[in-house]
Amino acid sequence: MPEAPPQHGMSVVVPVKGRVSLMRAQLVSLRIAMDHSPEPSEVIVVDDSELSDAALHQANCHEFGARYVRGSRHVGAKRNLGVERAAYDLVLFTDSDCRVPPDLIARHISTLRGADASVGGVAGPTFVEQRQSPANRVMRWSKLINDDLERPQRCATVTWATTTNLAVRREVFMEVGGFPSESLDHVGGEDCDLGIKISDAGYKIVCDAGAVAVHDQDIVGSLSSAGRRLYGYGRSEQWVCSVHPHHRRPALNAFTVATAAAVAGTALAARTRGRSLLAVPAALGVLVAARAHRLRGDGDSWADGAVERLACASVDLMFDLGGFTAAVELRRPSMLFTGLQAADGD
Structure with a gap:
């Protein structure tokens, strides 16, 4: 018996490991965004935390009406599992250390519903939360950290976008094969890979400058943490280049x-x-x-x-x-x- 097509609506997929307090804050913001959605919506949290954190994530998901799923360590595999479990035809990817505004789900639904079939996804900018700390003051200059997150504010279309704030048509996602489940590291590069595959398949990723997400400032909480993140970015970029040499x-x-x-x-x-x-x-x-x-x-x-x-x-x-x-x-x-x-x- 053929599988029933997904219903109209939006599924939000969030991978997580640890970060209990940040994930709870994200669930609060997503619950409000779901309440403002013009179509049915759901949140799917895919987790591979240690058992103590996993229990807390489960409790928070129950409190805010999210679905909890256990997944593997690789973040691409987690997101793929979330899409497999998704009930709806549109999928929004965001991260556990981000927060979304009340209108984000509604904006992405409006953009994708109003676009023709050539549009495979819509990206919104993500801004790193600004706090007064030495590391934040230093790393606010970094284009390597900020430019990819903020790019949808200044572009009409992009080849790829970060999965802090990216909505796609589920059928397009499945057509191009989703995220890689194996790469050089278990985190990094999967968003570039997905966007390139969508673009190479002939679809556009359009930008909505007003669909803004906020990234927790822990991305630059210290110079050492910023350095570790940048080291990972450099490794993942080369892996993407090896997969997509063109x-x-x-x-x-x-x-x-x-x-x-x-x-x-x-x-x-x-x-x-x-x-x-x-x-x-x-x-x-x-x-x-x-x-x-x-x-x-x-x-x-x-x-x-x-x-x-x-x-x-x-x-x-x-x-x-x-x-x-x-x-x-x-x-x-x-x-x-x-x-x-x-x-x-x-």
């Missing part, structure tokens, strides 16, 4: 430059009495200064926030380190000189 572009990786400088410096060390070994810190210093210069806003002078921008550019190097180690791990030396094309559309 979306690669030339890129200058700071650690590729530093390695070349180290090889050259070592070869010349005897001739220069070791002074050539200074090429490595010199190269990194030049790259940090150049990146800090590019982090300026329109109309800013070099002196405006110079110390914070230099610190941010230094932390941003963790993205390059992640990309460098992934290229070595994947045994793809050509990827030491390439990165992923930006997702910007029109």
